[in-house]
Amino acid sequence: MNPKGSIAIIPARFQSSRLPGKPLIEIAGRTLIEHVYRRVEAAPGLGRVMVATDDRRILDVVGAFGGEAVMTRSDHPSGTDRVAEAAGGLPDATIIVNVQGDEPLIEPDVIGQALEVARRCSEHGDAEVVTLMTRLSDPEAIEDPNHVKVVTDKNGRALYFSRSRVPSSGTAFLHLGLYAYSAGFLRTFTGLEPTPLEEAERLEQLRILEHGFRIQVVEVESRSWGIDTPRDLEAFRLLVETDRHRP
DSSP states (O other): OOGGGEEEEEEEOSOOSSSTTGGGOEETTEEHHHHHHHHHHTSTTOSEEEEEESOHHHHHHHHHTTOOEEEOOSOOSSHHHHHHHHHTTOTTOOEEEEEOTTOTTOOHHHHHHHHHHHHHHHHHTSOSEEEEEEEEOOHHHHHOTTSOEEEEOTTSBEEEEESSOOOOSSOEEEEEEEEEEEHHHHHHHHTSOOOHHHHHHTOTHHHHHHTTOOEEEEEOOOOOOOOOSHHHHHHHHHHHHHHHHOO
């Protein structure tokens, strides 16, 4: 499959209940959205990277550091809807990788892994969506509702996602904020009605499962986490500053 048709879109909105202006918060000389963008553009197999935003300030910042960004409507109910609008202007797109704009530690290699599996699933009809998980050992993180957990069947297909602790065989898995799917399924997904479990958990990926579609979950080694709270932000800031000053 032509890598030019594989496009990463990073949804980024200015409003955030806990961290207003989150994409523009500066850490170690770069805004949060630039930290994410630089990680994504280093991923193998991508033909293009862009930010989809509803705020002119974010558009300008991305352009200033040499990235690509497009404006979208401000009334989208989710980041996926924002990604879908941006993808609608890309007629040559085949595989869309949706990378959350608050995942500045996402590793380029794991993005590449998700993309490769998504290509295989698209070719063979194995699953409509590909996402990622990594082992979670911190007891506090397992209980934290800001850390979404996932359980899968024996073939790696998602059974459920939850903000609560979920039953497991002894190993908990953190869901990483990345999805890869065909451009056609992205259009299908945004046309689906919201579902009860999705609304109860506030997790839109449950809409996919409740409508009977399949999510293939790839286990990866990753230290990535989403920046959802001031505590997450300070942990990321400390990590970046430590890495900068490490001999």
